Amino acid sequence: xANAAIGADVxxxxxxxxxxxxxxxxxxxxxxxxxxxxxxxxFLIPRFKEGEFGGKFVLPVGSIPDVNAEPGNFPDGRFxxxxxxxxxxxxxxxxxxxxxxxxxxxxxxxxKVCTHLGCIYAWTPANNRYECPCHGSKYRLDGRRIExxxxxxxDRFQLEFLDANRNPIPNTLSPEVDDFYQPVPxxxxxxxxxxxxxxxxxxxxxxxxxxxAGSCP
Ligand code: FES
Numbered sequence: 001x002a003n004a005a006i007g008a009d010v011x012x013x014x015x016x017x018x019x020x021x022x023x024x025x026x027x028x029x030x031x032x033x034x035x036x037x038x039x040x041x042x043f044l045i046p047r048f049k050e051g052e053f054g055g056k057f058v059l060p061v062g063s064i065p066d067v068n069a070e071p072g073n074f075p076d077g078r079f080x081x082x083x084x085x086x087x088x089x090x091x092x093x094x095x096x097x098x099x100x101x102x103x104x105x106x107x108x109x110x111x112k113v114c115t116h117l118g119c120i121y122a123w124t125p126a127n128n129r130y131e132c133p134c135h136g137s138k139y140r141l142d143g144r145r146i147e148x149x150x151x152x153x154x155d156r157f158q159l160e161f162l163d164a165n166r167n168p169i170p171n172t173l174s175p176e177v178d179d180f181y182q183p184v185p186x187x188x189x190x191x192x193x194x195x196x197x198x199x200x201x202x203x204x205x206x207x208x209x210x211x212x213a214g215s216c217p
Pocket of ligand 1: 114115116117118119121132133134135136137148149150
């Protein structure tokens with residue numbers, strides 16, 4: 001019985017039971033720390049690669065549409081690129097009466113999902129506007145809503161211009177005015193444009209442009 005009473009410390013196979021429990025406890029702590037470190041590394045690694053939706057898309061500036069021309073379609077990034085200039089109005093882009101005194105000039109990356117219930121809308125060349133097939137919302141070239149039920153202008157991604165070495169050109173990151181991304185004029189030394197599809201902001205809730213479009217819902 002005396003031998004049994006001190007069983008916890010009796011040598012068995014070279015180590016005592018107490019030492020064995022210490023080893024198990026130490027191994028558990030080490031495993032926990034390894035898992036924690038692995039999780040930290042996993043969080044720090046970028047989730048999306050360049051050129052994958054959710055990551056950055058770097059495109060040559062030559063892929064930007066002409067001023068006030070039809071939008072460039074980039075299905076992999078789920079955005080349209082547009083290049084607007086309110087000082088050169090045409091059939092595709094002109095300011096509405098309520099935009100007197102404003103200037104809209106530069107490039108926008110517009111999310112391809114309707115702000116109503118999330119359908120994929122499309123540019124309709126015959127009508128010079130985006131039209132949603134689900135419930136009829138319509139948007140101007142720059143994404144401003146023309147007809148409801150869309151609750152707001154189309155959402156936009158942050159963009160930035162890069163030089164020949166792919167370094168950011170200062171002061172070309174999408175400016176935020178009233179918490180909305182604004183157009184960015186193309187700088188003369190731009191070689192690439194970078195669109196960050198992980199940085200999206202909702203479009204402004206401007207008034208409908210039914211007067212501008214000539215047909216109210
Ligand atoms: S989802 Fe586009 S109008 Fe309803």
